[in-house]
Amino acid sequence: MKAVSSSSPMLGASQPATATALMVRSGRSEWQSSCAILTSKVISQEQSESLPVPPIPGGFDHLNGHNSAAARVPGMNLVPIEKSDSNPLVPQHCHQPQKPLTMTDLSPAPMHGSNLRVAYQGVPGAYSEAAAGKAYPYCQAIPCDQFEVAFQAVELWISDRAVLPVENSLGGSIHRNYDLLLRHRLHIVGEVQLPVHHCLLALPGVRKEFLTRVISHPQGLAQCEHTLTKLGLNVAREAVDDTAGAAEFIAANNLRDTAAIASARAADIYGLEILEDGIQDDASNVTRFVMLAREPIIPRTDRPFKTSIVFAHEKGTSVLFKVLSAFAFRDISLTKIESRPNHNRPIRLVDDANVGTAKHFEYMFYVDFEASMAEARAQNALAEVQEFTSFLRVLGSYPMDMTPWSPSSSTSS
């Protein structure tokens, strides 16, 4: 299946840049409106993303579907889906007789992912596809050639959710997705942590001694760095877009001197053999993915929640201690802190007539903390954070992935 790609001017840089400008201008009201939505007491649908359910074996192998809609626009595989009777996601036109709402309509059965279209970056066999299946069993997984395309697929209603990696226990943060979270207007509605079990794959009959090159996603290469050396592989290491894409590339080009770092499922799909199994540098290798949607979910207090925010301050890092103390005073644990360049203002010059000009780098700070936006202590902490920051946005308040720990095994991914 071909991945959704962005080759259209509609998907160019101008749209996200405009969104960023808007975001920074409306900084303060931004998080307030997010909080208002998040903490409102409206009767809500019981969100499936509140309850990540383990995938049912065999239930996630029907990949489908964006192609028919996408094929309509030459040179671009993304189009907004027009309103039509056949599209259940789009309101019907009013000329049709409308049925009155009933109590049943107000409490629909929880959806556990069926019928959801879920965008991920990569091709079938990628870990991101497995993460989409863990987050939404029975979903229609939609492969996208870039992270940016997965964001836009949701924004343009081609997909209902995106599932994207943000950090790995060995390889660290996937910075691109932090930047995209800020540029786009989607909400984090859940997280999944996926044990990542890497294999060394090659065409049938190829032996390790024949190899001159190993290709994979940069994270795959980073996660297996030491094991590759221990295996005595004196090979060039080359980065490609995704792990399964590396396997597909070897098969498509009949490369007998190249191996891929990818999943056992990718070996199956692309007809490769497993030369080495479990080559990640640490057995408990885990990647954390976030689920993104157009609307936030209603935060709750009956299960552990996490909240993700991003903030900046005109005076840069000097404010960081004050911001973090707002959480410490309320006994709120932070689970992650990340900084990225502030693309709107990368450098701040501070002139001192006596000693010259200091050039400070400016950052955006991303913080995840263990509390729900439905809790007063989280709302109070953010009210205080707001006092110290010039920009603050709640990226989402969502259930923590609490699935029991199962170390990576060749069958899990």
Ligand SMILES: O=C(O)C(=O)C[C@]1(C(=O)O)C=C[C@@H](O)C=C1
């Ligand atoms: O290349 C893949 O298979 C992916 O799904 C991407 C990705 C990543 O971006 O970190 C996801 C999980 C693993 O950590 C390795 C790669």
